[in-house]
Amino acid sequence: MILSRKIISASISGTLFTVLLGFIWTNPFGDNITSIQNYLFSVISVTPIYMMYSMPVIMIYGILTSIISDKIGEFISIKAKETNAEIFVSGALHIVFSLVLFWISIGASLLFFITDRLLKSRNKKYEWLEAIKSLAIPLLTWLILMGIVWGYD
Structure with a gap:
């Protein structure tokens, strides 16, 4: 089922994106930021904030x-009778739809x-069931990072 695969993809990629964003835009x-410890704590502190704002957008x-x-990529691929067209059209449309926040959303x-x-x-x-279980990835990541922040304070 396509929707369950998309939910799993969103759970994995959304979590990965917010963690990477935390490391990049610390x-x-x-x-x-005066030390490695300070840098890492900043990453841990800011990542849950990024998750709260980006995960709903990624999920919806x-x-x-x-x-x-x-679906548009599949349609064009069938009409053009070119199987490789689907991946290129779909990839291009992913980028076009991501132009909302430009560099951040393109990533x-x-x-x-x-x-x-x-x-x-x-x-x-x-x-x-797999799609629902995949929602534990961002949730557990958020809880672990928030636990570290709360424990540090």
Whole structure:
């Protein structure tokens, strides 16, 4: 089922995206980072904030636009009788739909696209229970990081 695969893709790529964003954009509040320990704590502190704002967008907007991109890509691939057209059209549409926040959302979109393609290449039918279980990935990541922040304070 396509929707369950998209939910799994969003859970994995959304979590990966927010963690990477935490490492890249560590200091959104302008604090001084004076040591590696300070840097790592900033990453741990800011990542749950990124998750709270980006995960709902990835789960709703990302899944919806990814399904639309894939369906349009499949349609064009069938009409053009070119099997490789589907991946290129779908990838291009993922990027077009991600132009909302430009560089930040393009990174999330590319991670989503790659994750989804890897899951699709496994030729496995993903069930709803697997999709629901995959939601534990961002939830547990958020809880662990928030536990570290609360424990540190």
